[in-house]
Amino acid sequence: MKKVLTDTAIFRVLGFKQHVLAVAVCASLGLGMIATAEAAPARNVNPPVLKADAPNVYVVKKGDTLWDISKRFLKNPLRWREIWASNKHVKNPHWIFPGDRLLMCDYQGRPILGKDEGDGCAGIISRYLGDQKLQPQVRLESLNNAIPVIALDDIKNFLERSHIIAPNALDATPYIVGAADQRVLAAKGQTVYARGVGLEAGQRYAIYREGEPYTATDAKGRKYPVALELTQVATAIASKNSDNDVTTLEITDTFSYEVRRGDRVLPIYDPMLPTLFYPVETDNVVKDGKVIRVQGSIGTAALGSVVTLDRGSQHGVQSGHVFSISQQGEVVTDPKTKERIQLPGQRIGQLMVFKTFDQFSYAYVLSSELPIKVGANLVTPSDDE
Structure with missing residues (x-):
């Protein structure tokens, strides 16, 4: 849009x-109410790496988010779409609902995850390969019941x-x-x-x-x-x-x-609120962006916080873009030379953009290992696991 x-x-x-x-937020995977194109082929050569404690079976619960589910299985949740087996015969094949039974399967040494539709891993692998012989299944489900990528209640006020x-x-x-x-x-x-x-x-x-x-x-x-x-x-x-x-x-x-x-x-402005988000990697975004405001706080953000970035649509930022957050390293005195030196920065979390303006955007903190301060740097997530 x-x-x-x-x-x-x-x-x-x-x-x-x-x-x-x-508010267009569901591009990149065909996850939106308008967009239907399939995701572009993954740029990664190596397959996504599973967590050591990734479950073989997971039943989706009310209150789950897709990001949280992704973190249960993958070391890098951003690579979820590379392992997800969708039924292309279904109008919205990527939607997940409470009660869905997710199976982790193996295809030629590569992890594949999908919804169990009564045919086990054989059916999930067939859907992953795009087997056109599968018959569509009818399922009536309220759109509002679909599992969101992030908790919409946390960002609703900023969207509206x-x-x-x-x-x-x-x-x-x-x-x-x-x-x-x-x-x-x-x-x-x-x-x-x-x-x-x-x-x-x-x-x-x-x-x-x-x-x-x-x-x-x-x-x-x-x-x-x-x-x-x-x-x-x-x-x-x-x-x-x-x-x-x-x-x-x-x-x-x-x-x-x-x-x-x-x-x-x-x-009165009537925003067309999305029901689904999907995190995507950044492409062609002007670099060196920063966190310039923590909403509802005097300066630090954590998991679930909303922050303002100094990058917007004119910098190539789109809803769904995911950035790593890097905190600048401490300036210390060398104990031998007495010089003041800058220590390297460290990755302290991830955030996802959910609403853009010309020069700025709002983002939701997906993970935080340390408090995130105003001035933290935005970094394109590395493809390396």
């Missing part, structure tokens, strides 16, 4: 026409309600100037007032709060904003317009925060 508008254009209010924010935009994208957009009964904060069921043009009575709107800007430093060491982060805090319906550009709004829902003065009023 192509990105037609820039992040700035999305938030420019021209008559407040609704824009649908599409957080955006990174250009610093001037909010110029001339309406903002909250007060609330009924002289309240400082307002919640669901209460009335607020917004100043600015373009709001229409009877229309629904989203109320956003500006976060700390993302900054860069110029040649003189002065910081300047390069992007703004918006978080949706509420939805509201415009009930009445007045002659002085003040519109009355009734708050219909709030999300984690109450509405306050200065919050921006923008059109």
